[in-house]
Amino acid sequence: MATGTPDGQTVTPDWLTIDVSAIEGVRVKEIRPVATSNGYLTEIFRQEWDLDQLPVAQVFQRTMYPGAMTGWHAHAATLDRLFCCAGSVRISLFDGRKASPSFGTVWHKIVGAMRPAIVTIPPGVWHGVVALGPEPALLLNLVDKAYAYDAPDHWRLPPDTEQIPYRLA
Ligand SMILES: Cc1cn([C@H]2C[C@H](O)[C@@H](COP(=O)(O)OP(=O)(O)O[C@H]3O[C@H](C)C(=O)[C@H](O)[C@H]3O)O2)c(=O)[nH]c1=O
DSSP states (O other): OOOOOOOOOOBOTTOOBSOTTSSTTOEEEEOOOEEETTEEEOOOOOGGGOSOSOOOOEEEEEEEOTTOBOOEEEOSSOOEEEEEEESEEEEEEEEOOTTSTTTTOEEEEEEETTBOEEEEEOTTEEEEEEEESSSOEEEEEEESSOOOTTSOOOEEEOTTOTTSSSOOO
8 A cells, every 4th residue: 555644533433523622712512403204403502502601692694605705804802603504614713812822723613504513703713714515505693792883893814814824715
């Protein structure tokens, strides 16, 4: 056999990814849909899951065409809680908080209708989302502070920025 590199472990025996807490404060809750006689029921968020202690101030839906991408963005004060309810997305994160133990870390999570999960992203963590696969992706965001139309808490970097060691594009 030619020399190669062996795969490392990526999932536990019950198929949970093993790199869940790579970035300080980022939480991932995998959710198992309940099969019913006429479809499925999937919970999205419960306070008692203890992902954070913050309110849900607004819920909005982001529709992404196949292949669409949001550039790198971060919030100074707002916590994002992302849930992909149709299609599939890759959420890429970069910890830009100098005081964080995971400062400088890049981490990715693929979620979607086949693998529901809610991902919480604290302020100061840069994120970019890419819609994967042939279907539009529907992303819900349950934020702790409602969007301010006149002064959005929304900071941006280009997808190929030198400041983050991962190219979204
Ligand atoms: C968040 C929001 C936006 N808008 C308007 C503002 C823009 O004209 C347009 C698109 O919003 P934005 O440029 O913020 O879209 P994205 O850059 O894709 O980012 C949004 O979707 C990704 C996945 C995130 O994680 C962000 O938190 C979220 O803001 O909708 C509103 O009218 N109300 C709102 O609540």
